Structure formats: structure tokens, C-alpha cells
Amino acid sequence: MRKRHCPEPSVWNSSFTVARAPQPTFAIRRMAVHDILFLHDDPALFAEYDRRFGDRYRTKRSGSHLPQRFVDLYETAAKGVAPKSEYIAYQSIDTLLSLQQPHTDHPAEMTFYLVGQAKELLFKLVYEEICAARLSLVVDEADKAAWNLRRAAKALGPLTTTWDVLSGISPAEFNAFRDQLGSASGIDSFMYRMLEFTLGRKSESMARRHADVVGVSESVHRALHRSSVYDEALELLHRRGLLAGASGDGAWEPEAARQAWARVYQEHGPASDLFRLGETLVDLAHAFSRWRSLHLLLVERTIGNKPGTGGTTGIDWLRQAAEHRFFPELWEARSVLPSGAPPW
Ligand code: HEM
Structure with missing residues (x-):
């Protein structure tokens, strides 16, 4: 996880803080189906995700129980990287607003x-x-x-x-x-x-x-x-x-x-x-x-x-x-x- 604090809530329990450890930690794990939450807006990562899990979305296999949130993100990503509004693109607002990484939770x-x-x-x-x-x-x-x-x-x-x-x-x-x-x-x-x-x-x-x-x-x-x-x-x-x-x-x-x-x-x-x-x-x-x-x-x-x-x-x-x-x-x-x- 590149970011100091991952802003994404846990998939099932939204009050659980994801990817926080008391010590600097480096973890390697296999890509999982819920990773659509983290990589839907990165074309290269999405391509790999699609290769591994795309079938589940395309065939909507019974028993796959994909949450609607995953399906929505998958379908948007599959149409290509979601286009940015001209406002966002002109001043790189998304990049600018991703640069706030305070070191504590103190407001x-x-x-x-x-x-x-x-x-x-x-x-x-x-x-x-x-x-x-x-x-x-x-x-x-x-x-x-x-x-x-x-x-x-x-x-x-x-x-x-x-x-x-x-x-x-x-x-x-x-x-x-x-x-x-x-x-x-x-x-x-x-x-x-x-x-x-x-x-x-x-x-x-x-x-x-x-x-x-x-x-x-x-x-x-x-x-x-x-x-x-x-x-x-x-x-x-x-x-x-x-x-x-x-x-x-x-x-x-x-x-x-x-x-x-x-x-x-x-x-x-x-x-x-x-x-x-x-x-x-x-x-x-x-x-x-x-x-x-x-x-x-x-x-x-x-x-x-x-x-x-x-x-x-x-x-x-x-x-x-x-x-x-x-x-x-x-x-x-x-x-x-x-x-x-x-x-x-
Ligand atoms: C409560 C907030 C702040 C405190 C307590 C504070 C304190 C200090 C202190 C004590 C110094 C002297 C140098 C040192 O030993 O650190 C200093 C210098 C300086 N601070 Fe702040 N500062 C605060 C906020 C800021 C902010 C938000 C900025 C904007 C970027 C800023 C810009 C500067 C600059 C540019 C200097 C160098 C001034 C010079 O060379 O004349 N400070 N600050």
C-alpha cells in the first residue's frame, strides 16, 4: 500500500481501519476479488485484475455473490479509465487533493x-x-x-x-x-x-x-x-x-x-x-x-x-x-x- 493512510474503508466493516500497523510493515499477498476497490482507476492494475477475475463479472456465475459496489466499479473500469471532468483535468485537482497525508488522526x-x-x-x-x-x-x-x-x-x-x-x-x-x-x-x-x-x-x-x-x-x-x-x-x-x-x-x-x-x-x-x-x-x-x-x-x-x-x-x-x-x-x-x- 503506497499511502500512509488508506482512505478506503474495510469492505464489510466500514469502521475497520485498513492497512494500519503500529510498525512499518511490508506485506505481500495474492490479488483478491475485493481489490477492485483499490485498483479500478489504474488501467495497468485493472488489466491484471480483469485477467484474473473478469470471468466472474462477465458470466455472473451463481454463488459468486459480487457486491453491487464491485460490479459498478468493474463496469466503469471496463469501459476504460473513467473520464475526468475538464475541471479536474485542467488543474490536476484529483492529484492535488490526494496529497494530504497527515501523520496522526488529530483533526x-x-x-x-x-x-x-x-x-x-x-x-x-x-x-x-x-x-x-x-x-x-x-x-x-x-x-x-x-x-x-x-x-x-x-x-x-x-x-x-x-x-x-x-x-x-x-x-x-x-x-x-x-x-x-x-x-x-x-x-x-x-x-x-x-x-x-x-x-x-x-x-x-x-x-x-x-x-x-x-x-x-x-x-x-x-x-x-x-x-x-x-x-x-x-x-x-x-x-x-x-x-x-x-x-x-x-x-x-x-x-x-x-x-x-x-x-x-x-x-x-x-x-x-x-x-x-x-x-x-x-x-x-x-x-x-x-x-x-x-x-x-x-x-x-x-x-x-x-x-x-x-x-x-x-x-x-x-x-x-x-x-x-x-x-x-x-x-x-x-x-x-x-x-x-x-x-x-
Ligand atoms: C503553529 C504553527 C507554526 C509554528 C509554531 C512555527 C514556528 C516556527 C519557528 C519556531 C520558526 C523558526 C525556525 C525554527 O527553528 O523552526 C519558524 C520559521 C519559519 N516558519 Fe513557521 N511555524 C508555524 C507554521 C508555519 C507555517 C504553516 C508556515 C508556512 C509554510 C511557516 C513558515 C515558516 C518559514 C518560512 C520560516 C522561516 C522564516 C525565516 O527564515 O525568516 N511556519 N516557524
Whole structure:
């Protein structure tokens, strides 16, 4: 049985839990007539089943006592693999909904599990939008980049409100399954890390956590070493004559970058694509910081001062992480803007 928990109830006693053993167990047995329940939607397995038991269905031999449920499944499978609706096929909904395999029967674990998966999907969405924005900046399309950044900032909304769902899990409920996590922690979310790198927060040590993960380490390495969306925004300011100095490797003087953004805000105004780009980047950084702050708050109410499963001190470590700001010179530019109405 491939699945950790077989969702199929026992054939005759629906309250009996099938295929559960206290220890990892490997069992081999002959195919049986009731296996139609498990293999009716797999064409190769069904072909073998049909070879062995098809006669019983075709001839409806007396004494075979096939339950109607078996007959229905057999007849559907015999017509070919049951067609999927276009809705299911388009987004692989059946595959997606087969990926929930919590480690305990505690209902709160399913909530935690699903929210974690939903967050990973949304990290991916934000990541894709940021990658698209980065490419638009490379070819001087600031407004097009801002459009993708705007969508990324909006996606951070649902990412952040999922902390409310998790706050419905009491500390005792969380403790009922926390040991099952082992050393699993969001700190090892490679999608989150690639997102951070692409926004400009690079860290060799965080990338090293994925060094041995086949199929992941290459993508993490690429995200670490290519320019970030913010590097490309600064390059654009340079090409437009607002950011002086030489870079090429993205190492702009922070003071020069701060002054460049201050000029965009003071001199250009909302009619300028650079102004709109700056404010959209801040929208995104703002939304990201809210995500981090509410994560910190949730962790504090759920596990208090306990260390994290990923090996950090827990809330003290997260508090420091929550203070980080993406695109720092954009935030700092606020402090140097003069008082009074701008000229635009
Ligand atoms: C009650 C639920 C949760 C608790 C108690 C919790 C706790 C923690 C703790 C203590 C850390 C610090 C690293 C460590 O030592 O583990 C951490 C990091 C992290 N967690 Fe959670 N977490 C929870 C839910 C989630 C969920 C659902 C996600 C989404 C995938 C998530 C994503 C992250 C990420 C991305 C980090 C790394 C943050 C960074 O690098 O700045 N957490 N979490």
C-alpha cells in the first residue's frame, strides 16, 4: 500500500481501519476479488485484475455473490479509465487533493497540514510574479514590472490571513502532533528561500541548508546568485540617470540609492513610472513584513518560548527576522524627504 493512510474503508466493516500497523510493515499477498476497490482507476492494475477475475463479472456465475459496489466499479473500469471532468483535468485537482497525508488522526493536524500546503502554493505564486517583474525591469518596462509586483503584494494578503486559521489551533492541540514534525520547519521551505533571494535578501548559509537536496539545490543556487528584482530596479534608476556610481555587480552605495529614491518621490510624483515602481515595491515589502510579524505572533501564542523544530531559539530568532526590511533604501528615503508640498 503506497499511502500512509488508506482512505478506503474495510469492505464489510466500514469502521475497520485498513492497512494500519503500529510498525512499518511490508506485506505481500495474492490479488483478491475485493481489490477492485483499490485498483479500478489504474488501467495497468485493472488489466491484471480483469485477467484474473473478469470471468466472474462477465458470466455472473451463481454463488459468486459480487457486491453491487464491485460490479459498478468493474463496469466503469471496463469501459476504460473513467473520464475526468475538464475541471479536474485542467488543474490536476484529483492529484492535488490526494496529497494530504497527515501523520496522526488529530483533526488539528489536517488544518496545519493544509494551511502549510496552501502557503507553499502561494509562495510559489508570489515567486513567479517577482521573477516576471525582474525580467520586465531588465528591459526597462517599469510599469509592467509594477503590475506583477502589485499582484504579488495582493497574494501576500491571503498568505497573511492564513495565520488566523492557525490561531484556531490551541497549544495543547498543536502539541498532540508537534513531535511528528521531527526537525521539519518552515525554515527549510526552499520556495520561501528562493523568494527571499529573488527579493534581495541573500544568504549563503540559508542556501547551504538545501545543498544536499537533489532537484532543489540547483534552483536555490540559481536564485542566490542571479540579480534580485531590487538589483534590477536600482540598475534602472542608474540607466535613467538618477543613481550615480558604478555597479555592474549590484553593489550600489546605500547612500546613493537612498538619495535616488528620495529624488523619485520628491521630483517625479505619481505620473512617473519610477514613482509607481517605488511605491509598489514598498507595498510588497510592507505586506511581507506583515506576514513575518503575524507569524511571530502566532508562534508566540502557540509554543511560547520553546525552541523551533528547525533548530533556532524560536521567537527570539523570529523577532530578529521580522525586523528585516526588503528594499531598505526605499524605506530610508522617507526620512530624508523635506517637509512641505512636493512640486508636482
Ligand atoms: C503553529 C504553527 C507554526 C509554528 C509554531 C512555527 C514556528 C516556527 C519557528 C519556531 C520558526 C523558526 C525556525 C525554527 O527553528 O523552526 C519558524 C520559521 C519559519 N516558519 Fe513557521 N511555524 C508555524 C507554521 C508555519 C507555517 C504553516 C508556515 C508556512 C509554510 C511557516 C513558515 C515558516 C518559514 C518560512 C520560516 C522561516 C522564516 C525565516 O527564515 O525568516 N511556519 N516557524
